Amino acid sequence: MKAFEYATAHSTDSARQLVADKGAYIAGGNDLLGLLKEYLVEANILVNIKSLPGMNKIEHARSHWTIGALVTVAQIENDADIKKHFPGLREAAADVASQQIRNVATVGGNLAQHSRCWYFRHRDTQCLKKNGDLCFARNGENRYHSLFTGNTCISPVVSSLATIFAALDATAIVLREGKEIRLSMAEFYQRAWENPLSHNSLGQGDLIVRVEIPTARPRSAFMQVSDKHAFDWALVSCAAAAEVVDGKLKSPRVALGSISNVPHQVETANQFLDGKVLDDATATHAADLILKDAKPLEHNGYKVPMAHALIRRTLLKLKGDA
Amino acid sequence: MKNSEPENIGAHSRRTFFKSLGTVAATAATSQVRTIGAELEKINSEKIIGPGPVPVTLTVNGEKLKLMIEPRVTLLDALRNYSSLTGAKEGCDRATCGACTVLLGDTPIYSCQKLAIEAQGIEITTVEGLAKDKRLSKVQLAFIEKDALQCGYCTPGFVMSVTALLKKNFHPTADDVKHACAGNLCRCGCHPHILQAALKAAGVEHAAKTEVITYA
Numbered sequence: 153m154k155a156f157e158y159a160t161a162h163s164t165d166s167a168r169q170l171v172a173d174k175g176a177y178i179a180g181g182n183d184l185l186g187l188l189k190e191y192l193v194e195a196n197i198l199v200n201i202k203s204l205p206g207m208n209k210i211e212h213a214r215s216h217w218t219i220g221a222l223v224t225v226a227q228i229e230n231d232a233d234i235k236k237h238f239p240g241l242r243e244a245a246a247d248v249a250s251q252q253i254r255n256v257a258t259v260g261g262n263l264a265q266h267s268r269c270w271y272f273r274h275r276d277t278q279c280l281k282k283n284g285d286l287c288f289a290r291n292g293e294n295r296y297h298s299l300f301t302g303n304t305c306i307s308p309v310v311s312s313l314a315t316i317f318a319a320l321d322a323t324a325i326v327l328r329e330g331k332e333i334r335l336s337m338a339e340f341y342q343r344a345w346e347n348p349l350s351h352n353s354l355g356q357g358d359l360i361v362r363v364e365i366p367t368a369r370p371r372s373a374f375m376q377v378s379d380k381h382a383f384d385w386a387l388v389s390c391a392a393a394a395e396v397v398d399g400k401l402k403s404p405r406v407a408l409g410s411i412s413n414v415p416h417q418v419e420t421a422n423q424f425l426d427g428k429v430l431d432d433a434t435a436t437h438a439a440d441l442i443l444k445d446a447k448p449l450e451h452n453g454y455k456v457p458m459a460h461a462l463i464r465r466t467l468l469k470l471k472g473d474a
Numbered sequence: 475m476k477n478s479e480p481e482n483i484g485a486h487s488r489r490t491f492f493k494s495l496g497t498v499a500a501t502a503a504t505s506q507v508r509t510i511g512a513e514l515e516k517i518n519s520e521k522i523i524g525p526g527p528v529p530v531t532l533t534v535n536g537e538k539l540k541l542m543i544e545p546r547v548t549l550l551d552a553l554r555n556y557s558s559l560t561g562a563k564e565g566c567d568r569a570t571c572g573a574c575t576v577l578l579g580d581t582p583i584y585s586c587q588k589l590a591i592e593a594q595g596i597e598i599t600t601v602e603g604l605a606k607d608k609r610l611s612k613v614q615l616a617f618i619e620k621d622a623l624q625c626g627y628c629t630p631g632f633v634m635s636v637t638a639l640l641k642k643n644f645h646p647t648a649d650d651v652k653h654a655c656a657g658n659l660c661r662c663g664c665h666p667h668i669l670q671a672a673l674k675a676a677g678v679e680h681a682a683k684t685e686v687i688t689y690a
Binding site for chain 1: 519520521522523524525526528544545546548567568569572575578581582583584587588589591592635638652653654655656657658
């Protein structure tokens, strides 16, 4: 790591001022310190945001819940009310990394984390994501890479929380130049879809302050498949959420992680599922729709049937006991 | 190694701006002592420090550790290289292997991916702090009894993870232990014995060998 200055901010205004043009916010620090150690990002100052007031709370309202950006993944995993009202969110949180990481990793950091592509993470590789000319994964080792992309880079989004937040239709509230802007999960990652240099739509100095989750979908589920049983990135992850009224799905949403540079959502599949009774045939057709335009590469073709199975399983979990 | 940044020369650099705030606030404090006092305290705590060495006080195993270290020094390096507490091990240095696990309060964390400067004000426990009056903790004893190590490099990390689990879950199941220890790797392959040791330390004897073998 190169040397840096350090400061602790006590208000979002001073955090923004301190971080200025070349600084970075630090909360859990899991991703940031890894990037600094590999010289993949540079920061002349780290601004500790853990003392910002009111950002480490989970709050309930009737129409939506608010999760502060500094809430840790372990807090979500251990919150009995989350388990009851957003079971999919609890499942996603429990699958994130390891106990040691969940204890310090924050919701904001999980959403904002950078690409895990091994070409990007290799300090000697000047790939497309680092202003180079070439995506090495395209013709190289791409077993962990995307089936969908809006540009040449095929590095997938790996945030499990983003996947379940997308299914729950959550909104990230980001402080940009002193003003709050509201971004759906699709908008939060839109820039990664368009521009290989971006991991998400955040600009320098943008600060995630909280995530709002509507309570409209009391049934939710999250599943992932990894090489390792625990403490591993998902090869494919899937989240689904809906309300079930008289056995029929209402406002269902499905999202997938690790197969696109944004949480992969297909509106026609959500529309198809709306009002349907969940059974194998419905789930299978939804999975067909969601994966229709998949473009597998040399080594990641296995992700298509894997995602197909995962969509079906996750959807059928929504049936619960009823 | 050291990449110290040259001082900003401009009269209104960010650094001098923040440094001057304290003085401005102090002058203003004469008129509105109470509110400005609070402001002053806030501004001083927002002071920019580093990149050179700064005083850092850690509380490790009940003792105060006063160090002069750069803000970039990780807790693991502070323990091992600046104070001879070599119990926590450096494996990957990338929050992956778990050999560096220490407790921050009662919470296990990777000390390699935590800045020492951010570990101030909370009790830190390393493996050296577990034995009391020269008596090993029950987790340590269980590791010996169940032969839960070969080379021993991962052991301090596993011991800390199990210790943390048993602080909040007195009767863990095999799955609870696996979940709590998923962030620790043993390259010798001692996981089945480590699982037995954890259950032994919790007073849960574990007879079903098949379940031990399916350790995931």
